[in-house]
Amino acid sequence: MKLDLGPAGSATLIVMSATSFIAPFIASAMNVAVPAIGRQLGGSAAEVSWVVTGYLLTTACALLPVGRLADMLGRGNVFIAGLWGFVALSFACAQAGTLAWLILFRSLQGVAAAMIFATSMAILTATYPVQKRGLVLGINVTCVYLGGSLPGAGTDKAGLASRIQRNSFDSLAAGRLKWKKVWQ
Numbered sequence: 001m002k003l004d005l006g007p008a009g010s011a012t013l014i015v016m017s018a019t020s021f022i023a024p025f026i027a028s029a030m031n032v033a034v035p036a037i038g039r040q041l042g043g044s045a046a047e048v049s050w051v052v053t054g055y056l057l058t059t060a061c062a063l064l065p066v067g068r069l070a071d072m073l074g075r076g077n078v079f080i081a082g083l084w085g086f087v088a089l090s091f092a093c094a095q096a097g098t099l100a101w102l103i104l105f106r107s108l109q110g111v112a113a114a115m116i117f118a119t120s121m122a123i124l125t126a127t128y129p130v131q132k133r134g135l136v137l138g139i140n141v142t143c144v145y146l147g148g149s150l151p152g153a154g155t156d157k158a159g160l161a162s163r164i165q166r167n168s169f170d171s172l173a174a175g176r177l178k179w180k181k182v183w184q
Contacts, residue, residue, distance in 0.1 A: 012123065016123060025148070069118075082115025085111070
């Protein structure tokens, strides 16, 4: 079966799939990095676990309000704001000098991730005709599961900051592609 999506459709699928990969990948990498975070920033196991818990909690709590906000302000606007917020907060996480700052930045990054999650499927379903949606959503969901299943190998060796910064550059590249190819 030939997948003919057109230039804008292909760019949309690539960007939505890339961002769908990046957010769970970073969350998975943080799960793997918990021991390294504890060593580099100090703190008990319970304190360090808030790096992961804060992200998940704010993502879950923000999904519905962000979805409503996207209905009012436009899906594309909320998606782009979430993507750039995710990038900026990834850089902030990499520069966090204390555990408290890292927990704060990761919690805020959870809100940005909710902005991405709440809008990406809606953008895909609005972009593609009914006949192609199953394939497009399947590709997107595959990227979500791939991102969550690759646990950020090398976090202990490369160091936490370098790992987060690498993920930030990946997010930045996806945001640039989305902005340039789809909305301009």
